[in-house]
Structure formats: structure tokens, C-alpha cells
Amino acid sequence: MVDLPTTTPPAQPTTGNDEVDALHPLKPYRSLENEVLQQRIEAVRQELGDELLILGHHYQQDEVIEHTDLRGDSYQLSEMAAKSQACRTIVFCGVHFMAETADILANRPDRIEARDGRRVDVLLPDMAAGCSMADMAAIAQVEAAWADMSEVIDTEQVIPVTYINSAASLKAFCGRNGGIVCTSSNARAVLEWAFERGQRVFFFPDQHLGRNTALTMDITEEQMPVWDPYALEMGGNTDEQIKSSRVILWKGHCSVHQMFRAEHVDRFRKEHPGIKILVHPECPREVNDIADVSGSTGKIIQTVKNSPAGTKWAIGTELHLVNRLKDEHPEQEIHFLSPVVCMCATMYRIDLTHLCWTLENLRDGRLVNQIRVDEETTKWSLIALERMLAVK
Ligand code: 13P
Ligand code: SF4
Numbered sequence: 001m002v003d004l005p006t007t008t009p010p011a012q013p014t015t016g017n018d019e020v021d022a023l024h025p026l027k028p029y030r031s032l033e034n035e036v037l038q039q040r041i042e043a044v045r046q047e048l049g050d051e052l053l054i055l056g057h058h059y060q061q062d063e064v065i066e067h068t069d070l071r072g073d074s075y076q077l078s079e080m081a082a083k084s085q086a087c088r089t090i091v092f093c094g095v096h097f098m099a100e101t102a103d104i105l106a107n108r109p110d111r112i113e114a115r116d117g118r119r120v121d122v123l124l125p126d127m128a129a130g131c132s133m134a135d136m137a138a139i140a141q142v143e144a145a146w147a148d149m150s151e152v153i154d155t156e157q158v159i160p161v162t163y164i165n166s167a168a169s170l171k172a173f174c175g176r177n178g179g180i181v182c183t184s185s186n187a188r189a190v191l192e193w194a195f196e197r198g199q200r201v202f203f204f205p206d207q208h209l210g211r212n213t214a215l216t217m218d219i220t221e222e223q224m225p226v227w228d229p230y231a232l233e234m235g236g237n238t239d240e241q242i243k244s245s246r247v248i249l250w251k252g253h254c255s256v257h258q259m260f261r262a263e264h265v266d267r268f269r270k271e272h273p274g275i276k277i278l279v280h281p282e283c284p285r286e287v288n289d290i291a292d293v294s295g296s297t298g299k300i301i302q303t304v305k306n307s308p309a310g311t312k313w314a315i316g317t318e319l320h321l322v323n324r325l326k327d328e329h330p331e332q333e334i335h336f337l338s339p340v341v342c343m344c345a346t347m348y349r350i351d352l353t354h355l356c357w358t359l360e361n362l363r364d365g366r367l368v369n370q371i372r373v374d375e376e377t378t379k380w381s382l383i384a385l386e387r388m389l390a391v392k
Contacts, residue, residue: 025368029353034063037352041067044359052362053087054355055080055102057094058297059318059347064093064355073297074098074164075183081105081122082389089121091358092371093350095131099124099371100168104378105385122371123362125354129346131165133282136252137205139169141229146177146202149227149248152239158248159194160202163187163209164388165254168373168381170204175380181388184281185296187213189391191247202227204250208257212281212288214247221285226251257282259342260316265290268314268335277337278303279316287316297321304329319343 029037045052045067055077056068065071070080081090081102090106092099099122106120146155160179162170171181178197182190187209194201195217203210204227211224223246227235234242235251242248260283268275276292278300288294293303300317307313309331315322316337326334336342361368373381 026353026357029357032353032356034352037356038063038067041352041356041359044356044363047363048089048359050086051088052091052359053080053084053089054091054093057098057347058301058321058324059344060093060350061320061348062324063352064350065324067352067355068093073183073185073301075185075296076298077102078105078164078183078385079389082108084120087120088118089123089362089367091123091125091355091362093125093355095129095134095344095346096124096127096371097131097134097165097167100373101164101171101381101385103371103373104168104171104381107378108382121367123358123367124350124369124371125358126349126351127369129349131346133163133205133252133254134166137162137166137170137229137250139167139173142170142173142204142250145227145229145235145250146173148234149202149242152234152242153200153245157199158202159198159200160204161190161194161210162204162384163206166205168377171384172377172380175383175385175387179384179387180391181381181384182209183296183388184209185298186388186391187281188216190388191217193387193391200245201247202250203247205252206254206282207249207251208253208284208288209281210247210249211285212283212294215285215289219246223247224249253284254282256318256342256344257316258284259340260284260287260337262286262290264316264337264339265314268337272312272314272333272335275312275314275333275335277314277316279337280318283316291316301325304332304334307332318347320347 054068056065056071078101082105084106090102092102103122160174160177162174162181164181164183180190225237225241225245226249228251257280265277278293279291281294304325312333314335314337322336
């Protein structure tokens, strides 16, 4: 029996029963105006000073981003957590796997020793802020796939690579099996690292990032079978396909970036001559192949920042980030690549209400929504994460 899902705990919605809802701990916060929530959040930040570090992913809504100390993409945030010195608590405005990574990196043995045994607590303002892509690969499925493929290939020669957008248990699997973690900003360097150590790569959970990256390394689509964890045998492949593979791609995707289509690109090029298409590599191959620039969230931001006034862009990534780029770069013409709303619904769960509730509890000495990865998982995940941080 496969244990699903791994990273998205159930939401805590209202029940519709007023008496029950009145007991919900967030209830007193729900009726507060944004202005009041903002003032109260800032009051806690002032009071806790350097003891508190609020990190925010670029996909967060503006009103949350305004209250973060540092913002970044997945790679930058993991580096920030790894470097955190003075703080006692990290409040992570992002999703569950990011908070897990922060817990692992901020509490490395050398860091704990340097703090005389003190851990950094990591809090996620809403436990329902998971990631649908991370949920597409459960550890039991990955282990079952590994055992299945070992019947036809030598898994000693397979390097498992997990995208950072995955549960800590998958990172631990990579740590235990000579593998590594990657983010969208270092995926190519990580694949090169892997091919220096083995003949093949098993890449999960995002097939698109794996495929788009491997295609830049002269690996063909035919050498990249897709492993469907729900198929009855060999992930839906023949033994021959697995034997002749170079990268075995997990059948997972980001529900946000999956929505961008080649016809969106064609339409923009037709209606806006001279426009450039800038996309995230979580987009499907059909979009990634015809884009002018493909890159991580950090690269997308840098590319716009470094472009001259008057540049026209259609950008294929999360909506909140594209809207922020529009506001920050009025000298350029920025469009959202899709005609439909593609926003990350789970990132969006972090709002002022949850942030204020988390911070005021913290100030009053209560840790709510703490993310704490168990020791064994931490030990092996850290190995895979440190391998990634060492790759340049
Ligand atoms: P990056 O921050 O690595 O670009 O990843 C995008 C993403 O989907 C985060 O959840
Ligand atoms: Fe997951 Fe996609 Fe949301 Fe990132 S944008 S958290 S990959 S669903």
C-alpha cells in the first residue's frame, strides 16, 4: 500500500458550523483588516529583531513579501537557510518542502555545535501549503521503482537526482544511494556531476525539468523513458527502453507551469512582433524548446533586470512573480504568457492572517506549525543537499 500524499497535509478549512469554527485558533484573526494585520506583524518583527528570520519565495503574494527579511528562489532560499547565524526561528513563507530543507540546513551538526546545542525552529504559517508536484512522488513509489529497475540494469551505476521540490524522504533516498538534489538553477551542473559518477540518472519528480535540462546535454528524448509509478510493470516501459536509457524521468509535473502551451507562444509572437519569450524549465518541452530564454526564477528576474527599456516579454511562470516584475519594471512591456490564471494555489495559502497568527504565537512563546524532519531523514538528506551546495 503506497503512502500518499507526502507533503501536503490536509487544509484546515472552516466547517460551516459556526460553533465549531469559533474554536478555530485563527478565528480571531480572520476578521482583522489587512492594515491591522500588517501593523501587528511589524510589531512582532520589531520586538523579536534578529532572533526572527522571515524567508519568502518569489511566488508569494506581494502583501506577504513585504514582510520578509529575505526573498529568493528555491536555491537562494536554501543557501540563506544554510547560512543563517543569529536567528532562533525561521518563519518560511513558501511551501512545505522548502521549510523542511530550511530545517535540515539550518540545523546541521556544525551549526548546532556553534550555537552551543541550540536548534533553529522552522515554522510554516499554513501547514496546507504543500506542493502538488512533490506529492507526485512518494518514497514508497520511488523505492519500488528502484527495485523494479534493478532487475534489468545495475542500479550501482544509476545516480538518483531529486529536484528540491520533493519531500525530505526523497532527498534522503538520494543521499543513501550516492545521489544528489538539484534546483532549477543548477540542474545542468548537477546532471554533469551525476554523469561523472554513473552511467544513468534517475530524475524525480519533475519530468520537464529533467528532460529540458538533459536535452541541452545532447541526450535524446528516446534515451529518456518516462517512469509512470502507476503502471503495472517497469514504469510502463519495456526492459529494452530502460536498458538503453540515459535519464529515467519520473512522471511528475508542476501544475502551474504545465499549463503553458506552444500556442500561447505562437499567439504572442504573432500579435506582438519582436516580443521575447521567457519561461521556467518546469514548462513542457514544446514551450521550452521555442522560448527565447529558459531559466530558474532567479534567472528570470535577472534577465528582466538586465534588459534595456522597451524590451517586450511574455513570461511563462507563476502569476504573482510576473505581476511583480511588471510593477518593478514599468520601463519594459511585460505580459503573462497564458490567457488563463496560472498561480500556485498552495503558495497562496500563506497570507497575512496565517503570518500574523504564527508570529504572535511565537512572540508569546508558542511554536505553531513547526516543521521538524526526523533525525535519520535529516542525516541522509543533508548528504544529498550538501553535494548540491558544493556543485558550482
Ligand atoms: P525555483 O524557485 O527553483 O525557480 O522553483 C520554482 C518553483 O516551482 C518553486 O516551487
Ligand atoms: Fe509546487 Fe509548482 Fe507550486 Fe512550485 S509552483 S510549489 S512546483 S506546484
